[in-house]
Amino acid sequence: MDSTAIPWEEARDAIRTQLGRPLEEVFAEIDPTPLAAASVAQVHAARLHGGDEVVVKIQRPRARAQVTTDLDILVRLAAEAERRTDWARAYGAAALVDEFARALREELDYRVEVANSSMLRGAVEASGGAGLRVPRAYAEFSTAQMIVQERVYGTPFARLAPDAVDAEEARAIADRLLEAVFDQIAVRGVFHADLHAGNVILARDGGVALIDFGAVGILERSMRRLLVPMLVAMANEDDVAVTDVVLLMCGTEGADVVALQRDIGVILTRMRGTRGPDGPGMDENVFRLLLDVLRRNRMALPPSLLLVFRTLASLEGTLRRICPDYDMVDHALSIAPRMALRLASPESAVLSMQTWSALLGEQLLRIPRRVERISRALDEGTLSVRLRSFESPDERGWVDGLAGRLTTTVVGSTLLFAGILLAVDDGGPMLTGDVPAFAFLGSVAGLGGLLLLLRSLRSAFRRR
Template sequence: MDWVGGAVGGFFVFVSTVAMLVLLAWASRRVMGAPVGWVRAALVSLVAITGASGALTGGLRAAGWADDDGVLAVDPWVALVAIVLVFAWAFVLGLCVLLVLEVLVPTGTVPTPWRAVRRLRQGRRETRRYAQVMTIALRHGLGGAFGRTRRADGTTTSRTDVRRLAVGLRDTLSDAGVTFVKFGQTLSTRRDLLPDAVTTTLATLQSDVPPAPPDQVADAVAEALARPVDEVFAAFDPVPLASASVGQVHAARLLDGREVVVKVQRPGAREQVAVDLAILGRLARRLERDTAWGRSLGVVALADGFAASLREELDYSVEAENTRALRAGLDVVTHDGASSGPLVVVPEVVDGPSGPTLLVLERLHGTPVGQAQALLAGLDAGSRRELADRLLRAALDQLLVAGTFHADLHPGNVLVLSDGGLGLLDMGSVGRLGEPERIALGSLLLAIDGDDAIAATDALLELLDPPAGLDARRLEREVGQLVLRFRAGAGAGAAFAGLVRLVTAAGVAVPPQVAAAFRTFAALEGTLDLLSPGYDLVAAARDEGRPLLSRLVTPEAVRRKVTQQLMGFAPELERLPRRVTRIVSDLEQGRFTVAVRAFSDPADRAFLSGLVQQVIMTLVAVGAVVGAVVLLVADGGPMLAPELPLFTVLGAALGFVGTVLAVRVLVLALRGTSRDRW
């Protein structure tokens, strides 16, 4: 039975110790007022308890208050006071250790063991992939692009060097895989940031992705449907119509006989994209840290924006929503105000089987513009120009009237349909402009058409985010020169790229949706040129855009806008005469006063309250510590026990309170200066 009693006693000690650790860890987190990790707080508490227990046992024996067998030689209440003070100061020392740890190594920077194991496995994969990408870059001569050094003579890079760098970058991205190819294709549209030689070279990047094996595709479709494929599709072609980095497209037929296309996400695409995006982020951070050109281009922001876009592309439900939004604005009004029907066709989304990894769309029979040169060659010049006019009119209607626009109208995303019409594909990249942005964009086009640099500058500033201290006169002069380029027949892509370069050089931030609208014109220009060689986008935009812009400022539209605003102001307008009468009466009788409520904002009150609390807590902490020091060094006074003055006990207790308050004040101060670390 002795072993049973010993086991029960050991279990009781274990439970008591765990309870004490949890209590101390909870008290530490509450006193510090910071999200200290539970594991860290428990470990520090364990060390504090162990140290306090050893110090207490040795101290009692050294003072003669207990013998070697642990029998007390003093009053138990005196021993209890000593025990409480020792553990209280151990608690204070633990708080100080936690404070130092939080300053040096904040909670969350050191992963938990299970998270560390998971990161280790992922890190090994990322490291291998990172080494592979760096090897490819070095093989194509990009080693110097990652260096910290500058040219010794301070000269700038020559055009030959830029072209060589562009070719090396293109080949590196091409060999590095599909994610990097898509990043290069994205960079090729950023003529506002990169030299023309680089963007032109990157525009030749093509993603040659072999299709996934048919059995893997069938499994992926069945998994996305959560049921067998033949329960949804009467026929499913295992040979894809197109294959891309993230997904591939297959022809199919529904049970009701409708012909559809099925866009299915490639097996393992999410995992591969996650690894590649992590590598891309590491490369971007290294380039921005080590190179001047990386900092000037803001490659980290570029990589982050691309990563966000690609992660959104992995969710096909977003593309389905974009497709529905574009279909909702298809009907276009003609010059005389009648509905002409849709100028382009957007496929209908089949809602039932569509989901995050599977998208089922109405099938459009046609040929992409980039592959339709033989078909277009059989049309006369007038028919080809009519196709180009229809595409431009549809794009302008989306930009200026509907507000939801296809942001990637390159030749592969526009179909020449078998009935002679046009269709749009791949609605993964869609932009949205609110009414103020649409009006400002329309005003910009009108100002360019009217050769009005002042109005164009005003419209630009409405579209963009101008900084404080902007030199508006200088920007106005530069916009005037750019307007002349527009009117002189400069390509729309180059002109809009120059416009973005101009405003970014002036320190003006370009919102992403506005930048997408500008890039739409650049992508559209190449497609229109294939439809109708020599097509003048700028001149045609002036002709096609006037009736659309007039719809934004018709008397009926203005009257409706004013009516809506007046409806909101109606209650205030009804009270206005009475309020004016009261003000005039108070002025006549000398009773007019203005009442100002200080700190009426809750945030201001909270700031002031926190500041007062911190000051009071600081004063109390300083007073307690000073009082403790005075009591501890004081001679004489009553004795609680032999060699234990009352002043010493009071000084230790007061010092405990002062130190705890001081730790709290330091925590508040550190949280105020570095909130991102707490």
């Protein structure tokens, strides 16, 4: 729902301030009635002197100060939550809020949005377009608080009537949009990160246009190399492979691998049981379910991947606006192997091999110098080794207990063996008329050794 628009006089003054000149010098005409209004900005239709039809997105004068105050409160709350609670530290609350704050500050700087739209246009053009359109931004008229952008005629998915598009055509449009978004994420690494139904427009020619580029995600290549195999493994219901990829993404510290794999396997089995023409369909988004599993296991995804999963969850709701029974997960997993082939190009493989070969060669060249330093330290008696294992009290207690049991076992065995040797010896002095001294001492030593062995054995079984 649109927010209350600011008066035209206030909006006009803001536009004039950003342009640094009268509106008439840039626009042949501009509509005082906004096309849309939000809490941070509002949009007016206009036409340039060259005849191009554009929209002017002008930021509300007091929006920046209000958002800055709210972000400062969030950052303080996240830091306090991490200081006081284990769950906030486990989820990386401060890092998530920092990433959110950074993204929101970028959304307030419309120069970033102009750069984002240009970057996304390049990614779409590199993938062939597939009916997806990113409107052009006029950088010469855009500033930190205003954007002048090509106007797109069409209907936002949020305002589509249920029967506005033929069912077969609607499914084809949804398939094309999903494949284009997955290409952005998995292959190009640059994607629109706010794909709610208001930002996706069904153009009059049947194509799809994206608007509002304040939130554009960047997924680094190392993460893309993990994301695509994870999707392929999910399509193959391979819970072991999915678990391994998740551990590579999130780290293994403190992870209960068995419990994590079991939870992931349950999700994949449920997903498999609801897919297909005869299946009831899966109402829950598998990516959202995976995030829930990670939260239960006290694991946190890197912020860039978290943004990917959030984007996919938002995209599913958008696609169902045009095709109510659309199964995004089923189609997404079916195209994952194709995306893997696009990512693993021969040229990229050759370049990666050259890079890693150069790094390996550099490391090999440094080995003689390191060996020489170790040899010198040995000669000078200054070589020291620090072990990081057994630093916690529990680990040290386990080592101390093991050493104690080992010592008790060795002493007990020695006493028992010595007792047996003394007991069978017929020589030596007599303690009494009938009792040899060696036999008596052997019996005492053997009894002591036996008691020590029994104590060690009892302690070992108690530990189990």
